[in-house]
Amino acid sequence: MxxxxxxxxxxxxxxxxxxxxxxxxxxxxxxxxxxxxxxxxxxxxxxxxxxxxxxxxxxxxxxxxxxxxxxxxxxxxxxxxxxxxxxxxxxxxxxxxxxxxxxxxxxxxxxxxxxxxxxxxxxxxxxxxxxxxxxxxxxxxxxxxxxxKDISGWGSFLIMGVIGLIVASIVNIFLQSSGMQFAISA
Known part of the structure; x- marks a missing residue:
């Protein structure tokens, strides 16, 4: 009641x-x-x-x-x-x-x-x-x-994006690709 x-x-x-x-x-x-x-x-x-x-x-x-x-x-x-x-x-x-x-x-x-x-x-x-x-x-x-809007569910997706950017940055240290550098910067 x-x-x-x-x-x-x-x-x-x-x-x-x-x-x-x-x-x-x-x-x-x-x-x-x-x-x-x-x-x-x-x-x-x-x-x-x-x-x-x-x-x-x-x-x-x-x-x-x-x-x-x-x-x-x-x-x-x-x-x-x-x-x-x-x-x-x-x-x-x-x-x-x-x-x-x-x-x-x-x-x-x-x-x-x-x-x-x-x-x-x-x-x-x-x-x-x-x-x-x-x-x-x-x-x-x-x-x-x-x-x-509740954006708390974005956390795991965004962490995976950060990890992907870190890996791409490390790979680009060896590749020296200006296109990849621009994509990472963007």
């Missing part, structure tokens, strides 16, 4: 759904805004450190030698990972402001850790990679936010 307390009017359910949707939208806007600022901090830190590490002749400065050519480079590489573990352990004891500042510190440390990409790759390829990733993330986020 049904409990009469479980029945609600259609109007109250619609109102509650609208309130939940507005709350979710505000929360997601805050999360995306925080992540965008964090990405900006990482980008500025990476570019700033790499610019200070190389002089106008393309040679490493004292800072560049200390960061990229000494044992300090291993501390810089693994520091973000250690910070993730520390952040995870302390998260429940931190205030919102302290957690936000720790996040921005982590973003700057990630910028320091990945600053060497500016020494290896061209600015065009870095910007191109960033834009493609940002567009893919935005599109997938929008689709995931607006769709009501």
């Amino acid at each position: 049904a409990d009469y307390n479980t029945y609600r009017s259609a109007q109250s359910v619609g109102t509650r759904t609208g309130a939940v949707d507005e709350g979710l939208r505000a929360y997601m806007n805050k999360v995306y805004g925080l992540m965008a600022v964090g990405m900006g901090v990482t980008a500025v830190a990476a570019y700033g450190i790499s610019s200070a590490a190389v002089d106008s002749a393309g040679q490493l400065t004292q800072l560049g030698t200390a960061i990229y050519a000494s044992p300090l480079k291993w501390v810089i590489v693994f520091a973000p990972l250690l910070m993730v573990f520390a952040f995870g352990a302390a998260l429940n004891r931190l205030s919102v402001q302290a957690a936000t500042m720790l996040f921005y510190g982590f973003a700057a440390l990630m910028g320091l850790s990945i600053s060497s990409i500016f020494l290896v790759y061209t600015p065009f390829s870095i910007v191109q990679t960033f834009l493609v990733t940002a567009i893919a993330f935005s599109g997938l986020s929008l689709w995931g936010y607006t769709t009501k």
Whole structure:
């Protein structure tokens, strides 16, 4: 027998759904805004450190030698990972402001850790990679936010696709086929 307390009017359910949707939208806007600022901090830190590490002749400065050519480079590489573990352990004891500042510190440390990409790759390829990733993330986020479809069954199919791409990439190391490289990239 049904409990009469479980029945609600259609109007109250619609109102509650609208309130939940507005709350979710505000929360997601805050999360995306925080992540965008964090990405900006990482980008500025990476570019700033790499610019200070190389002089106008393309040679490493004292800072560049200390960061990229000494044992300090291993501390810089693994520091973000250690910070993730520390952040995870302390998260429940931190205030919102302290957690936000720790996040921005982590973003700057990630910028320091990945600053060497500016020494290896061209600015065009870095910007191109960033834009493609940002567009893919935005599109997938929008689709995931607006769709009501359950995509949990896609997991095994997508894992097999990733394994296939890895195998094709390894085979293409030996074949050196530009057509296969284009197909893998696509």
